[in-house]
Amino acid sequence: MIKKETMIIEAINRIALDTVEMVAANPYISKTAIPGQFLHVAIQGHTLRRPISIADIDREKETVTILFKIVGSGTEQLAALSPGMTFNVLGPSGNGFNTANKDKTSVLLIGGGIGVPPLYYLGKTLADIDAEIISILGFQTKANVFYEERFRELGETYIVTDDGSYGKKGFVTDIIETVGQFDSYYTCGPLPMLKAITAMLPGTPGMISLEQRMGCGVGACMACVIPSEEPGGYKKICSDGPVFYAEEVSL
Known part of the structure; x- marks a missing residue:
């Protein structure tokens, strides 16, 4: 409530x-x-x-x-x-991530920039039910990196920077194919990053969290809608989201 x-x-x-x-x-x-x-x-x-x-x-x-x-x-x-x-x-x-039935499974967390923070609380919650946590965190430069050690306490963690000043150079999508097998993924970050990830992982169970400026924040003003594959045609990011199943919305 x-x-x-x-x-x-x-x-x-x-x-x-x-x-x-x-x-x-x-x-x-x-x-x-x-x-x-x-x-x-x-x-x-x-x-x-x-x-x-x-x-x-x-x-x-x-x-x-x-x-x-x-x-x-x-x-x-x-x-x-x-x-x-x-x-x-x-x-x-808003509505958060569904963590049901993730105990003792392998989960990939993919965060970009200020999309990293909600994945930390999620990772802690999943770790508490013995899920294996793999994290890929993307930042612009070394100066922008935060929470690296906290994620490493949860499991294997990869850092990616746009300019290569820290960790691997490139984008989070460059790392996904190198991390091995995982059962599902959760991601939050800029829209182009989310589009690339969902296109790269069709058929893999996933949830995405959308970053969006809002008006009322309670679903009344219709200022933060996104096209949906479900009846009605649109979802409100503030009240239906910000977290959606990957196949639920059209990015």
Whole structure:
């Protein structure tokens, strides 16, 4: 159930180039959120909220971790907040990843840029049910890389950079054929990356998470629709997604 909630900041740090990690406390969201859901964050002076994926949850400490990239005045304002300050969100929002029946299977996680964060909470959840985790994480440059060690704690991890300044040079799709067998995949990142991955893995069970600016964030305004293969012709990314089965939508 989506609720309007207040988050209390416990820690905030820049962990890569223009990339901020924020840990904030909220009892309701920390106990109810599932991997793939997001927070719709209100920023003072800005009409539209910002959708930010949930990167991690600590149910005992009742905290939620989000990561976001500074790309404009709204995210600059959010990055300027300090521990002890509060901000307002709607959440947990959207539909998350389906992790049922993934115990003791081999799962490939494929993330690009700021699409990496929701895959970390997903990877932790899958690791808890003894799934084998293989991760491919793509970034623009070495300066943009984050959470590498955290993913390595979950399983075999490959880093790819566009310019070759760290890890392998190229794109995440260049690595997929080298990782061996896997039973299913989950991916989040830019649309061209998702298109390439789904085209490369037809017939392999997969789920994709779409990055999208939104209006209302609750499915009322129709500002974030995507063509669907199902009756009705369209899906709302904010409320039907942001996570979909690979064959469910037309990229």
